[in-house]
Amino acid sequence: MELETYAQIKTKVKKLLDLNLDHYKDEQMRRRLDSWLVRNGAKTWDEYFIRISKDPKELSRFRDYLTINVSSFFRDPERWQSLKETVIPKLFKEARQRNPQNPTLNIWSAGCSIGPEPYTLAMLLDDVSAYHNHNILATDFDKGALAKAQNRGPYTAEEVQNLTASQKLNYLQPGGPPYYVAEKIAKRVKFKEHNLLSDPFPQNLDLIVCRNVVIYFTGETKDILYRKFRDALRMGGILFVGATEIVPRPSEIGLKGSGISFYEKV
Numbered sequence: 001m002e003l004e005t006y007a008q009i010k011t012k013v014k015k016l017l018d019l020n021l022d023h024y025k026d027e028q029m030r031r032r033l034d035s036w037l038v039r040n041g042a043k044t045w046d047e048y049f050i051r052i053s054k055d056p057k058e059l060s061r062f063r064d065y066l067t068i069n070v071s072s073f074f075r076d077p078e079r080w081q082s083l084k085e086t087v088i089p090k091l092f093k094e095a096r097q098r099n100p101q102n103p104t105l106n107i108w109s110a111g112c113s114i115g116p117e118p119y120t121l122a123m124l125l126d127d128v129s130a131y132h133n134h135n136i137l138a139t140d141f142d143k144g145a146l147a148k149a150q151n152r153g154p155y156t157a158e159e160v161q162n163l164t165a166s167q168k169l170n171y172l173q174p175g176g177p178p179y180y181v182a183e184k185i186a187k188r189v190k191f192k193e194h195n196l197l198s199d200p201f202p203q204n205l206d207l208i209v210c211r212n213v214v215i216y217f218t219g220e221t222k223d224i225l226y227r228k229f230r231d232a233l234r235m236g237g238i239l240f241v242g243a244t245e246i247v248p249r250p251s252e253i254g255l256k257g258s259g260i261s262f263y264e265k266v
């Protein structure tokens with residue numbers, strides 16, 4: 001795709017979807033746009049934009065595609081195991097030192113997509129009954145994804161495949177596929193619309209889970225976001241990133257690597 005065409009598409013996408021593609025990796029985005037046009041049988045971008053400006057459903061499909069909201073429960077299970085065995089006990093120990101009567105963890109799932117990530121957190125914390133005091137805030141800027149998350153599903157067999165038989169029994173509604181998350185898990189999560197590029201971040205957090213989101217942004221935007229995550233954590237708080245992500249030179253921004261995929265604010 002020509003750079004000029006890409007510039008025009010960015011302007012249109014900003015206007016129609018309020019999505020600023022300047023923050024997303026150029027080459028990857030251009031490739032994705034090219035293949036989307038072919039897949040949707042439109043000859044030109046002008047033709048496609050006229051079509052979607054009259055069709056809210058198609059507009060929402062296009063947004064879903066651009067923001068890539070693939071997710072699943074216990075994605076990269078061994079990382080969640082480390083969270084459960086090492087990170088959560090450390091955070092609760094510190095919370096207990098700060099407030100012995102009511103040790104509470106404040107957790108943010110940023111870029112939560114259709115919900116499996118914050119629901120995984122709620123399930124994991126429910127598995128360990130000593131950790132019942134926690135607040136889980138889950139945010140995304142994609143309204144469609146959030147609506148599915150708040151509806152507790154439906155989720156495919158593939159999306160729930162990392163749940164054990166007893167987790168399925170305990171934490172999903174009977175029946176399925178498609179699957180729905182049980183009410184007792186859903187009520188532990190508060191969902192909210194939030195744009196990482198323009199909205200203020202929540203503060204004083206013990207744990208930020210931001211996985212497979214920052215990966216699509218330019219280096220410069222990533223750097224700004226990692227600093228904002230650091231600011232949003234309390235001292236000793238942990239940032240949990242995706243399996244293929246690393247924070248470059250963490251010590252320069254006041255973070256310390258703490259096992260694969262975890263960074264502690266120091």
Ligand SMILES: C[S@@+](CC[C@H](N)C(=O)[O-])C[C@H]1O[C@@H](n2cnc3c(N)ncnc32)[C@H](O)[C@@H]1O
Binds near residue numbers: 117139142
């Ligand atoms: C691939 S999903 C990751 C979902 C989940 N964190 C996981 O790892 O399974 C990426 C999510 O990032 C969200 N996202 C992309 N840009 C965003 C932004 N600027 N603000 C908030 N969310 C954003 C998308 O809407 C999408 O739901």
